[in-house]
Amino acid sequence: MRELLERLKRIRGIWLMGVSLLIGILLLVLPYSTDTYPDNKKISEQKSYENTAEHKITQMINALSGVEDAVVLVTSEKQTTAADTSGTVRLSGNDSDSHYRISGIAVICRGGDRPDIRLSIIQMLTAAFDLSSSRVYVGAK
Numbered sequence: 001m002r003e004l005l006e007r008l009k010r011i012r013g014i015w016l017m018g019v020s021l022l023i024g025i026l027l028l029v030l031p032y033s034t035d036t037y038p039d040n041k042k043i044s045e046q047k048s049y050e051n052t053a054e055h056k057i058t059q060m061i062n063a064l065s066g067v068e069d070a071v072v073l074v075t076s077e078k079q080t081t082a083a084d085t086s087g088t089v090r091l092s093g094n095d096s097d098s099h100y101r102i103s104g105i106a107v108i109c110r111g112g113d114r115p116d117i118r119l120s121i122i123q124m125l126t127a128a129f130d131l132s133s134s135r136v137y138v139g140a141k
Contacts, residue, residue, distance in 0.1 A: 045100075046076060046078075046100055049076055049100045050074045050075070050076050050100075053074045053076070053102060054072045054073065054074045057072045057074065057105065057107075057125070058070050058071070058072045060124065060128075061107055061109060061121055061124075062109075064117070064120060064121065064124070066111045066114065066116075066117050067109050067110070067111045067112070067117055067121070068109065068110040068111060069109060069110050069141060070107055070108070070109035071107070071108045071109065071141075072105065072106070072107050073105070073106040074102055074104070074105055075102070075103050075104040075105075076100040076101060076102050076103055077100065077101055077103045078099070078100060078101075079099040079100060079101045102129045102131065103131075103135065104131070104135045104136070104137075105125050105129070105131070105135065105136050105137070106136075106137045106139075107121055107125075107136070107137065107138045107139070108138075108139045108140070108141055109121075109138070109139075109140070109141060110140065110141050111140070112138045112139050112140040112141065113139075113140030117138075118138045121136075121138045122136050122138060
């Protein structure tokens with residue numbers, strides 16, 4: 001009888017350890033819901049905004065005389081006030097609460113090493129997006 005009780009104690013201990021291990025593994029393996037991270041939607045909206053702006057700016061720059069194969073990188077930030085709409089690009093007709101403002105632009109293109117082309121690109125981008133010239137970089141390929 002005593003031997004049987006000892007076996008049951010060992011089995012119960014092993015069983016509890018096994019269940020605990022299984023629960024721990026399940027908690028590690030189960031995927032997290034995207035609702036757990038609400039900022040994912042904001043990040044994807046911002047990336048979408050930046051990609052659209054990059055595409056539009058690339059088209060504008062490639063249309064300039066003497067410029068070829070432009071590659072554009074845009075950085076943006078969330079617009080802080082409703083009155084501050086300079087530099088804001090509307091991506092669609094919907095009036096969502098998410099407005100982003102272009103905060104910096106980098107352009108690499110053939111012809112970007114020429115001072116006249118560089119000046120023309122910088123003037124165009126600073127005027128179009130109300131940026132200071134220090135927030136626009138133009139380089140050559």
